[in-house]
Amino acid sequence: MPSKLTYRYRMSKLICICMFLAFCSRNKQPPLPAGDPGNGGLFLPGRFEAVVVADSIGRARHLTVNTNGDIYVKLTFNDIMHGRGGTVGLRDADNDGKADIITYFGDYKDEGGLPAGIAVHNNYLYTATIKNIFRNKLKKGQLVPDSKTEIMLTDDDEHLRKHWHTAKPFAFDNRGNMYVPFGAPTDAAQDINMAGPAGIPGGKGLDPAPDLEKYAGIWRFRADKKGQTQKDGHKYATGIRSVLAIDWNPMDNSLYVAMNGMDNFHTRYPQVFTAWQAAVLPAEPLLKVTEHSDFGWPYAYYDHMQGKNVLQPGYGGDGKIIGRAAKFDVPLMGFPGHWAPMDLLFYTGDQFPERYKHGAFVAFHGSTDRSPYPQAGYIVCFVPFEKGKPTGNWEVFADGFTGVDTVFNTSDALYRPMGLAQGPDGSLYISESNKGKIWRVMYKGNRKAFNANDLTAMEQRKSRTYIKTPDEIKDNLGLGGEMNGLILYNSYCASCHQRDGRGDNNRYPPLAGSDWLNNKEQLIKVILYGLQGEIVVNGKTYNGVMPAHGGFLDDHAIASIATWINKRFNNDNTLISSAAVAKIRNDSTGNGLSTAKNKTGN
Structure with a gap:
């Protein structure tokens, strides 16, 4: 048997519930609850x-x-x-x-x-x-x-x-x-x-x-x-x-x-x-x-x-x-x-x-x-x-x-x-x-x-920056865009390296999990200047031809492709900047569209 105190508690709770339901019945809607601190x-x-x-x-x-x-x-x-x-x-x-x-x-x-x-x-x-x-x-x-x-x-x-x-x-x-x-x-x-x-x-x-x-x-x-x-x-x-x-x-x-x-x-x-x-x-x-x-x-x-x-x-x-x-x-x-x-x-x-x-x-x-x-x-x-x-x-x-x-x-x-x-x-x-x-x-x-x-x-x-109309000069962040990179990658890269970045297992190496593309500079250079000659990627030798893209893609486009490759295939959320591309482009010597093999020293 419950104690008198427990019984009284249960009865008082039941009475409160009944009063609340009666209130809701009369007023159709219960009172509004309190808002959270800071909403x-x-x-x-x-x-x-x-x-x-x-x-x-x-x-x-x-x-x-x-x-x-x-x-x-x-x-x-x-x-x-x-x-x-x-x-x-x-x-x-x-x-x-x-x-x-x-x-x-x-x-x-x-x-x-x-x-x-x-x-x-x-x-x-x-x-x-x-x-x-x-x-x-x-x-x-x-x-x-x-x-x-x-x-x-x-x-x-x-x-x-x-x-x-x-x-x-x-x-x-x-x-x-x-x-x-x-x-x-x-x-x-x-x-x-x-x-x-x-x-x-x-x-x-x-x-x-x-x-x-x-x-x-x-x-x-x-x-x-x-x-x-x-x-x-x-x-x-x-x-x-x-x-x-x-x-x-x-x-x-x-x-x-x-x-x-x-x-x-x-x-x-x-x-x-x-x-x-x-x-x-x-x-x-x-x-x-x-x-x-x-x-x-x-x-x-x-x-x-x-x-x-x-x-x-x-x-x-x-x-x-x-x-x-x-x-x-x-x-x-x-x-x-x-x-x-x-x-x-x-x-x-x-x-x-x-x-x-x-x-x-x-x-x-x-x-x-x-x-x-x-x-x-x-x-x-x-x-x-x-x-x-x-x-x-x-x-x-x-x-x-x-x-x-x-x-x-x-x-x-x-x-x-x-x-x-x-x-x-x-x-x-x-x-x-x-x-x-x-x-x-x-x-x-x-x-x-x-x-x-x-x-x-x-x-x-x-x-605020995510609401206002951006200033054309002051609000330009100079960073590659993931969605831009998706379109450009599918247009210029996917036919060889495939949409999943795994390559064709023959002439064109994988980008996903590549031990050859071990830093962003290497990635930027190969997009800018292309590549020809043998390279070893993840223990396998490839001898395809990678065309140079620096002659018709601007710095933001190349930064976007590199951003997409890093994020989509290598779980790297770092946004590559147009400035990083421009620095490599401007620092390079020679005729501008040399192979990545020469430019990277590999």
């Missing part, structure tokens, strides 16, 4: 607070929140945590803002790649991989669904694994439809069989672009129909390169997306675009997608500084010519280039000040290819709307994810914002993809008293 590392406007719901749950992608407050998160890979599926269910049982229950589930497997898309809709949990969209029936009070997994949509493209932009985010309208992007398989409609998805320097786009028949658009499906493939859908819109940020705006009953623009203009077209132009262009545009709209990919791109569509250089553009770009639909506005919008959310709650019900939140994952300028993005912004349209300005809503003042390389960023979701009480949830941290953002102030003064501190944060 869990986030900088927010005015009287906003944040609490860390969970940390290190796995590399999180998108997330959704059920009507009872349960949170569901899609992970990068389904087998990443404990081998028990790639969806995470989280529940805060005592309303302290922290997840008390964290469980992994999901009996589906990704085909590789980066999945996106998860939502609670009509009492079903919809979850996407790159190949499928599934759903499971949710039962009241049940965190992990035990219902049979239904396959709603299958991407039956046999070339799916070779393509870029294969994620399947989705959005629902109020008429029973589901909208799903099918991303372009390449960056700018190159011949994928010749150059791979990234393309080659100076390469022209295919004309007409065959990708537009099955890709680079948004298809509409029935939300409740099982067993669909792409042919069962209706092609709703086209000319849209890649989308992960998608939402239905109930204010005007329209579909909106934030599109990822094309990459590496300077690497592909160095005679047309400077490195600075390639860092800030093209825009990541915000699109209002209506039926039959066409936003021009791959023939056009949006220049947010000029405020218009411009002809793409792969089709004869020079950064100014408009040409056939004039016939395409114009985006509502453009964000800076390469910020990588990952999620879009139109706020409909009553917790935040009224102004936030007239606009959209956008989560930016951050750039990978702004080199030699600082990488940028890595924030959550808010786009105010007036009279149903964006004002053209955007505000920093949540910052602090990078943990550093300057992001030299993408891996420098501590966190990368990924997903957005609205809770039943109007809280905003944010996920990040590096470690799997989840924040809950709440407003504790007087909603009617919120004004422009509450935004001043956040406006000042636009001066």
